[in-house]
Structures are given as C-alpha cells and as structure tokens.
Amino acid sequence: MPELPEVETVRRGLEPAMLGARIRKVELRRADIRFPFPNRFAERLKGRQIVALTRRAKYLLFGLDSGEALIAHLGMSGSFRVDAAKAIIPGAFHHERSKDPKHDHVVFELDNGNVVTYNDPRRFGFMDLVRNEALATYPRLCALGDEPLAPEFDADRLAMLSAGSRAPLKAVLLDQKRIAGLGNIYVCEALFRARLSPSNPASILSNARGGPTRAAVALAQAIREVLEQAIEAGGSTLRDHRQADGALGYFQHSFSVYDREGSACPRARCGGTIARISQSGRSTFYCPVCQK
Ligand SMILES: [Zn+2]
DSSP: OOOHHHHHHHHHHHHHHHTTOBEEEEEESSSBSSSBOOTTHHHHHTTOBEEEEEEETTEEEEEETTSEEEEEEOTTTOEEEEEOSSOOEEOOOSSOOOOOGGGEEEEEEETTSOEEEEEOSSOOOEEEEEEGGGGGGOHHHHTOOBOTTSTTOSHHHHHHHHTTOOSBHHHHHHOTTTBSSOOHHHHHHHHHHTTOOTTSBGGGGBOTTSOBOHHHHHHHHHHHHHHHHHHHHHHHHHHHHHHTTTOOOOOOOOOSSTTOTTSBOSSTTTOOBOEEEEETTEEEEEOTTTOO
C-alpha cells in the first residue's frame, strides 16, 4: 500500500503536469471505486483550473478555481499515470503499479495536453469533491493527527502526544489520531534509527513535567529523516525514469529493518540479528541488540 512518502512522491510528480492547467474532460469508466463518485463528478470538474495540489497525511487535495477541492486517496493499489505532452512522469511505488488498462478508472484530459489516468486494481482508493470551507469538517480529514513533516512537529509535540500513555511506543506512533500517515514501515525504520525498542511504553518520551526526553528528541528527528530520505529516493526515481524516456517502473526502497527478519543488523559493530514480533496484529521488525 502506498505510504506517506510515496503519496508525497506522487504529489510532486503530478504537480508539474497538473498545476495551473484546466480540466478539459473527465472520463469515468465506472460508477465507483471504493465508494460511488459524487454526484455530477465529471461535470463539476470540467472546465475547472487546478490552482493548488497539496497533501494531508495520505490524501491528495486538488484545489480548483470553483472553490471546491478534489480529494483523492490511493487506497491499497491506486496510482496515477501521466501521459504528458512533453515528458512522462510515472508514480514511484514500493509495490509495482498496475499497467493493466482495465484498471484505468478515471481519465483527466488537461488543456496543456497532459492526460492523467487513475489506475486501481483493488479499488480501495476513492475520490470526493467538497467545498473548501467543508474540508475542516470533512470526516476523514478532521480526525487526523499531526502531520509528521510539518515544521511544528518536533520533540515537544511528540512528548505532548504521548504523555501519560501506557501503550507501546509503536502503537502510539501508528495512531492516526495522534500522528497522521506514518505507516508500519516508517514506524519500524524510525524506531531503529532512534535506537528505541518498539515495546517501550510511549511514556518514555515525556518527563515528569510533560517535556521531551532524549528519546523524544532522537525519535522526532528519526521520523523526519526516514520520511525525507524516502521522498528523496522517490524523487530521484522520478527523475531517472523521466530520463529513461518514460519507461514505467517502481523503485525498491532500501529498508534497514522492515521485512528483514533474520538479516544482520546494518548498524556498524552491532552484531545483532533483525527480529520480527507481532504488535496489535502487525509485524514489527527491530534489532533486539541496539534498540533499547
Ligand atoms: Zn543492531
């Protein structure tokens, strides 16, 4: 499933192809994906200019000159493809994206000559169209916690979000109401980077006064670094593929612990072996030697 860095990579790939362009035509090839498309979806998009392309957690938000926003979520297997007038800009995914045209569900034709196609074999993604002023109360967005890449997300904030919690660190980091969009992969990677065991109680992040501990400082920095590096890797893949004349592909992230059970810990001189445990039904990968 596309994780936050991949959604951000998609946003950055779509931006040069779509921002400022007018939608000439929208073709819907089915009545629903995960949910039915909103009423008169194609008609409401036709002729509209795309004036902003932002992201909140794993939701893409296309701001329109009508005062509405198109909300798109990629679900488990959604992806966008740009058939560009000048260059091809594929979306970059950890999992291979579908190239099968029978899963092309929505086609946007833009006045700059670009054609943007939404493909989703498993159809867990969705699109909706809402007034800008309704975004703040939109059910799927208003309950979301902090954006982990926002400048104000730091050790103080992390301490505040976890203060008094007896839940394991990993569960708190995966709680979308506290921190939005940080999935299983990047939680495992951030805990490894911060040298923290996923089984620690979240209370280790705050001191008696509710302020951040050293663990919180290390973890806040680790979260930002793992996300930014993954986005950077996606960005370089976009550039490479553009140069490779539009050959569609995906990139394999290099993870330190995720999905590496039984491998040697990549930390120099650690000597540990990556272990896998189950926490609230999800696999956690970590090094029992250097993560305390
Ligand atoms: Zn280790």
